[in-house]
Amino acid sequence: MTKNSQSYISRRTVLRGLGVGLALPLLDAMAPAFAAAEAPVGPQRLIAIQTNQGILPKYFFPDGVGRDYKASPYLQILDKFRNRMTVFSGVSHPEVDGGHEAEQCFLTAAPHPGMGGFRNSISVDQFAAERIGHLTRFPSLTLSVGTKRSLSYTQSGVQIPGEDSPSRLFRKLFVQGSKQEVEAQLAKLRHGRSILDSVGERAQQLGNRVGSSDRDKLDQFYTGVRDLEKRLHKSEQWEQQPKPSVEMAPPQDYDDPGALIERTRVMYDLARIAMDTDSTRLVSIFVYQNDAKPNIPGVGTGTHPLTHHGNQPEKLEQLRRIEEAQFQELATLLGGLDERDAGGGSLLDTTSVIYGTALGNGNSHANNNLPVLIAGGGFRHAQHLALGANSDYPLPNLFVSVLQRLGIETDKFATSTGTMRGLEAL
Structure with a gap:
């Protein structure tokens, strides 16, 4: 048998056959199988962001499917990155219910968080950190805006406290x-x-x-x-x-409870710089919105009360202003990543940015048809994937696709059924 016609061994198959989780030495017979898995140039990264009060569906979901969709008002804010992102509809976490309780499951997909005796499971960022976290000074960063809670959970389902102080985070990252x-x-x-x-x-x-x-x-x-x-x-x-030196001035902390956008902006900046300096490759950010009135023109009350809008036009308009401001910050984050060279492409090309919420509709507390998008990461983008039919499509499939992009050999995470249908790597 010639080398070209040889049947090569998949390392994943070997691991399954042995029934163990040990890393085997790289054999010559495995090389072609690894070549496809290691196609990305340079290290891959993940930033996962959740806002906790939902996103107004009519301003998020586009009209039409595929590459010819008509952008919604929120997606128009991200129009510069249309060719660098994919928007999903008809996705959710199977069996994750409980209204606001579902926010703790955005990166875990653990079922029935509202039931007594609920125990969470590991979040996708920590699943990745266990495998590639040793490659950087900080295995992961667990960041929060407006709370000390986080999106990140350990293997045993224990929540990792969120870092909500920009000044403390800056010192941790860059001050020797x-x-x-x-x-x-x-x-x-x-x-x-x-x-x-x-x-x-x-x-x-x-x-x-x-x-x-x-x-x-x-x-x-x-x-x-x-x-x-x-x-x-x-x-x-x-x-x-020595820690990396950066040009960014030490940021301030905000005592003002209404500084929602200001806090979000500085945490996004620090996450971007942490990626740029390769201080970490895994970041989760929990943007927590409460009853405090944000410092946004035309907004007179807090986000949470506005989500119970009952379709009243004046409440919807205020909520839209808040969410538009958040998408503006997301656009700034994506732009900052895109401006930095990562060797063979921009930092955005090597960073999967997941943005979404565990509330499909804040007004009704529904946990289906979640507004979610992914930008960057070297996927084939510029599309709206409408995946829901009679029931929602598993969002954890997106996590499997991202984990594989990170170079982690897995075909399963939580309630996934495979990789994300229609989302392909370049």
């Missing part, structure tokens, strides 16, 4: 601590590793005194301890590396 501060942080990390060493040794000793079933559980626990030790060791290495 003094020699004494660095040494103190290194001491903490080393102390943590020593504790884990003791715990791991104790687990091994205990394994000699228990049955085979318990030994399997302890082996899994010990593996987790060792993985954490490796991450702490990596953190030690990063602590000894």
Whole structure:
């Protein structure tokens, strides 16, 4: 058999066949299979953004499908990026209900968040961080606007607190601590590793005194301890590396409860610069809107009360002004990413920006037909994918497509049924 006619081995198939999650060495027979998976040039990134009060459907969803759709008022704000984004309709998270409760499931798709005893699952950004987070100083950034809650959840379903202070985030990203501060942080990390060493040794000793079933559980626990030790060791290495210097002046924090757009703008700026400096490749941003009146001309009350508009024209107009301002900030974020070179393309070309909400309709608290779009990331865009028929199409399929674009070998996340139909990589 010639090399050209050889039947090559898929690494994914091998992993399934063995029934383990270990990374195998790269064999010659696997090279062509990897060539297609690693097509993107340079590192790929993800920014996932959710606004928590829904988006007015009639101003978001376009008329027509495919590439010839007529842009809605909100999409007209993003017209410069029409060829760099895809708009979805007819998508939702299967079995995610509960009105506002669904906001905690935007990146997890865990079912029935409104039911008693609900337990969340891992969010897509943290799923990715477990696999590629070690490549950057910060495995991920979990950011928030107007709240300390976040979109990000660990493997065990625990919410990661959101960073809502721009000044604190700036210091974390770009301000080098003094020699004494660095040494103190290194001491903490080393102390943590020593504790884990003791715990791991104790687990091994205990394994000699228990049955085979318990030994399997302890082996899994010990593996987790060792993985954490490796991450702490990596953190030690990063602590000894200088942080990047940036031209951005240290940002201010906002005490004004109405500074919704101002807070959003600075968090988007910091997320963009974090990507540009390769400080991280994974960012989630929770834009939380409450009863506070935002500082937007023509708006006299908070976002949440306005979502209960009952189709009253004056409330709809105010809500539209708020959402238009948010889409203006999204356009600025996309523009900033597009202006930066990432080697072989712009930063936008290598960053999948997901923007949406877990409320299909804030007025009725519906959780179906979610307004969602994706920009950048090196996909074939310029289209409206209408995917809903008798029932909504699984939004987690989008996460699988993005995870694969990040170079993560998976064909499943949460309630996905595959990759996103109609969304292809360049």
